[in-house]
Amino acid sequence: MKVNKKSWLAFGGLAVASIVLGGCASGGADAGSSDEGDATSTLTVWVDSERVDALQGAADAYSDKTGVKVDLVGKDVSTIKDDFIQQAPTGKGPDVVMGAHDWLGELSTNGVVAPIELGDTSADYLPVALQASNYEGTTYMLPYAVENIAILRNADLIPEAATSFDDMIAKGQAAGLTTPFVVEQGAEGNPYHLYPFQTAFGAPVFGTDAEGNYDPTDLQLGSAGGFEFANWLGAQGAAGNFNTDIDGDIAKTKFLEGEAAFWLTGPWNVGTATDAGINVAIDPVPSPTGAVASPFAGVKGFFVSSESDNKVAANDFLVNYIGTEDVQLELFKAGNVLPALTAAADTAAADPIIAGFQAVGADAVPMPAIPAMGAVWQFWGVAEAAIINGADPTATWQKLTDDVSAAIK
Numbered sequence: 001m002k003v004n005k006k007s008w009l010a011f012g013g014l015a016v017a018s019i020v021l022g023g024c025a026s027g028g029a030d031a032g033s034s035d036e037g038d039a040t041s042t043l044t045v046w047v048d049s050e051r052v053d054a055l056q057g058a059a060d061a062y063s064d065k066t067g068v069k070v071d072l073v074g075k076d077v078s079t080i081k082d083d084f085i086q087q088a089p090t091g092k093g094p095d096v097v098m099g100a101h102d103w104l105g106e107l108s109t110n111g112v113v114a115p116i117e118l119g120d121t122s123a124d125y126l127p128v129a130l131q132a133s134n135y136e137g138t139t140y141m142l143p144y145a146v147e148n149i150a151i152l153r154n155a156d157l158i159p160e161a162a163t164s165f166d167d168m169i170a171k172g173q174a175a176g177l178t179t180p181f182v183v184e185q186g187a188e189g190n191p192y193h194l195y196p197f198q199t200a201f202g203a204p205v206f207g208t209d210a211e212g213n214y215d216p217t218d219l220q221l222g223s224a225g226g227f228e229f230a231n232w233l234g235a236q237g238a239a240g241n242f243n244t245d246i247d248g249d250i251a252k253t254k255f256l257e258g259e260a261a262f263w264l265t266g267p268w269n270v271g272t273a274t275d276a277g278i279n280v281a282i283d284p285v286p287s288p289t290g291a292v293a294s295p296f297a298g299v300k301g302f303f304v305s306s307e308s309d310n311k312v313a314a315n316d317f318l319v320n321y322i323g324t325e326d327v328q329l330e331l332f333k334a335g336n337v338l339p340a341l342t343a344a345a346d347t348a349a350a351d352p353i354i355a356g357f358q359a360v361g362a363d364a365v366p367m368p369a370i371p372a373m374g375a376v377w378q379f380w381g382v383a384e385a386a387i388i389n390g391a392d393p394t395a396t397w398q399k400l401t402d403d404v405s406a407a408i409k
Helices: 005-013 049-066 080-090 101-109 119-124 127-132 165-174 191-200 224-239 248-256 267-275 311-322 325-335 342-348 352-361 373-388 393-408
Strands: 042-048 069-075 096-100 142-148 150-154 181-183 206-208 214-219 262-265 280-283 296-305
Touching: 042 049, 042 080, 042 311, 049 069, 049 311, 049 325, 080 096, 080 101, 096 101, 096 311, 101 296, 127 142, 127 296, 142 311, 142 325, 142 352, 150 267, 150 352, 165 181, 181 248, 191 224, 191 262, 191 373, 214 393, 224 373, 224 393, 248 262, 248 267, 262 267, 267 280, 267 352, 280 352, 296 311, 311 325, 325 342, 342 352, 373 393
Parallel strands: 042 069, 042 096, 181 262
Antiparallel strands: 096 296, 142 296, 150 262, 150 280, 206 214
16 A cells, blocks of 8 residues: 555545535434433543544534533543543543553452443454454443554565565665665564564464454463464574564654665554655555464553443444444544444544554454553563574573563463
8 A cells, every 4th residue: 555645644634525514413312301311411522632633523422412511631641541540540530541552450359340332333343353342252432433553665666565575675675775674673672563473373362262353371481382382483593584672763763764674564654654754555564474464453442431321322433333334434633543343444444544543453453452462561572682682492482482471370
């Protein structure tokens, strides 16, 4: 997928210029007359401060239809989760809070979120968004955005996408580049960015049960594929294709200055590249094995507080107002992140950049939200960084799996 600076910047109003929010409800319950809806005439909704304006139309439309006021409270995204966990049990927190799907393990453990009933609308969402919104078989989140990494390619330097990892390096070298490919690492590694390569070796972090839930007792890091990945990672470190001296800023600089033609990163860096005049194309992550290289998907959405006195109204507002194409496109306009609702995603994909991330995201897997994932992050990046820097791959990976297993137990 190729796009230039002009088309990327122009898209801001393309899909959403004619949005009208006044009629976005499509048959939700009259929350103001429900048993729980009678408890209060106001829904308090905590949201990222940058998205208050995007939701105001939905809030006004809901108030006009039901008589229930929606109070949008802009919060600092860096503190919103902890504030919610602390305040929800006291009954002083919000009815609804915006957040990320990988909070689910912590939120569920603390008992601060209530299930959400999507009903027939569940089929309207991207599969990965729906999967990420479930925890242990229950839906707890109304998704609104899906984010994943992909390859940003300088299409003026390399006109065609790479067919494999080796082909990517060869294409860059043929173009005279000493650093064909960059990816953020740093002294402590960055396994989030390396995960697609790991999955290509058939080594996810955890296996899944029959219902597709991540199983903390099935640590797949220690599978044969995990050790194959470790050996490959060591070889790539020795070849200079991965480098712990390259942090996020250095990776960005090398791509922007034309020293690197391929950059593995997320949509948050696209604007910087197009502003620099680079003709950006979005490609799948090139596999080192021939199998699909699946990145993590991060899904953003809304949770209902378990202590809310107005859960029915909250559910109605989320499903029948936030869960509409118009509103999800308003949220897209505020952040340029792929909408979770399929219809909205397809509309947003009129932009080739968004279409590129959507195509890669079709192979993405939700980042595990289970509490055991914390034990993985603790050791994972350090082990990968050591391997890149020449540590014995087999011994280092074995220690990683042993440390994680012990921490989980």
